Amino acid sequence: MPNILLTNLCNQKCPYCFVENELKKKKxxxxxxxxxxxxxxxxxxNEKIIRLMGGxxxxxxxxxxxxxxxxxxxxxxxxxxNGLFSSKIRNFLVKKEKNIKYSxxxxxxxxxxxxxxxxxxxxxxxxxxxxxxxxxxxxxQENLNIDYLLDLxxxxxxxxxxxxxxxxxxxxxxxxxxxxxxxxxxxNVIREIEKASKNEIKIGFGCGFSKRMFTDKQLRILKxxxxxxxxWGCDGNSGRFDIGTDLSVFRCFPLSNWQKxxxxxxxxxxxxxxxxxxxxQKYQTKNSDIDFxxxxxxxxxxxxxxx
Numbered sequence: 001m002p003n004i005l006l007t008n009l010c011n012q013k014c015p016y017c018f019v020e021n022e023l024k025k026k027k028x029x030x031x032x033x034x035x036x037x038x039x040x041x042x043x044x045x046n047e048k049i050i051r052l053m054g055g056x057x058x059x060x061x062x063x064x065x066x067x068x069x070x071x072x073x074x075x076x077x078x079x080x081x082n083g084l085f086s087s088k089i090r091n092f093l094v095k096k097e098k099n100i101k102y103s104x105x106x107x108x109x110x111x112x113x114x115x116x117x118x119x120x121x122x123x124x125x126x127x128x129x130x131x132x133x134x135x136x137x138x139x140x141q142e143n144l145n146i147d148y149l150l151d152l153x154x155x156x157x158x159x160x161x162x163x164x165x166x167x168x169x170x171x172x173x174x175x176x177x178x179x180x181x182x183x184x185x186x187x188n189v190i191r192e193i194e195k196a197s198k199n200e201i202k203i204g205f206g207c208g209f210s211k212r213m214f215t216d217k218q219l220r221i222l223k224x225x226x227x228x229x230x231x232w233g234c235d236g237n238s239g240r241f242d243i244g245t246d247l248s249v250f251r252c253f254p255l256s257n258w259q260k261x262x263x264x265x266x267x268x269x270x271x272x273x274x275x276x277x278x279x280x281q282k283y284q285t286k287n288s289d290i291d292f293x294x295x296x297x298x299x300x301x302x303x304x305x306x307x
C-alpha cells in the first residue's frame with residue numbers, strides 16, 4: 001500500500017532525514033482536490049487504509065478536513081507523525097478514538113527542547129488511551145540506546161517499539177551508518193531487543209535492516225524474541241511506494257530521485273508496484289550479485305555505490 005505525502009513542511013530537522021529531497025524544495029502541500037483524486041485512485045485499487053506522511057502530515061492546512069473526508073469515503077487512516085502537533089490537533093484526534101492508527105517516530109530527548117518534549121508526552125498520553133499507537137525511532141548512530149523509548153512504552157502502555165535504519169539518500173548528504181559498520185550495530189540491536197524483552201515489550205523491524213548484518217546466532221536470538229515484522233531489505237518497507245504532493249510516485253524516500261513517474265501514468269496500485277519491482281530487479285541483476293531487495297541493506301546503497 002502507498003504512503004501519501006500531504007506536505008513537505010516539517011517542524012523538525014533530523015540529521016538522518018529521509019525526506020531531505022522533498023524538504024529542500026519550496027514549501028508545498030497537496031491540494032484537497034489532488035487528495036480527492038488520490039483517494040479515487042486508491043478506491044479503484046481496492047485499498048482500505050490511507051497512510052498519511054509528510055514532512056509532518058498534521059501541518060497540512062486542511063488536515064482535519066482530510067481526516068474527515070477519509071472517513072466519509074469509508075477508508076481507515078494511519079498517520080505517521082513525529083508527535084509534535086498542537087493541542088488543537090490533539091483534541092481533534094482524540095475525538096476519533098480508535099478510528100486512527102498512529103506510528104510516532106520519536107528521537108532521543110536530547111534532540112528536543114524541554115517544551116517540545118513535553119508536547120510529545122502530552123500527545124502520547126492522549127492518544128495511547130485507545131491502544132492504537134506504535135512508537136519507534138530511526139537508527140542513525142551505531143551506539144544505539146532505546147532506554148527513553150522503553151520508558152515511554154512502560155509509562156503509556158505501548159506494547160511494540162518499531163526500529164528503522166537511516167538510509168543514504170541518492171545524491172544528497174544525510175546522516176546514516178556506513179554498511180561496513182552494520183555488524184557492529186547488530187550487536188547493539190540484539191542488546192536492546194533483550195532489554196526490551198525484560199520489559200515485556202516487543203521490538204519490530206521497519207525498513208533498512210539487512211539479514212547479513214546478523215550472525216546465525218544473532219538470527220536465532222531474533223527468532224526467540226519473536227521480533228515483529230521481521231523482513232529484510234526493501235521487503236521490510238511496509239509502504240510499497242510513495243505519492244508526492246505533486247502526484248509523483250517514487251519507490252521510497254531514499255530513492256525519491258530515481259525513476260519517478262506520475263500517479264496517473266498507471267491504472268492501479270499493482271501497475272505501480274510492478275513498475276518499481278521490475279526496475280529494481282533489472283538494476284540489481286546488472287550491477288550486483290547481492291540480493292538487496294530480499295536480504296538488504298537498503299537499495300540506495302547499491303545506487304550510491306556505498307556498500
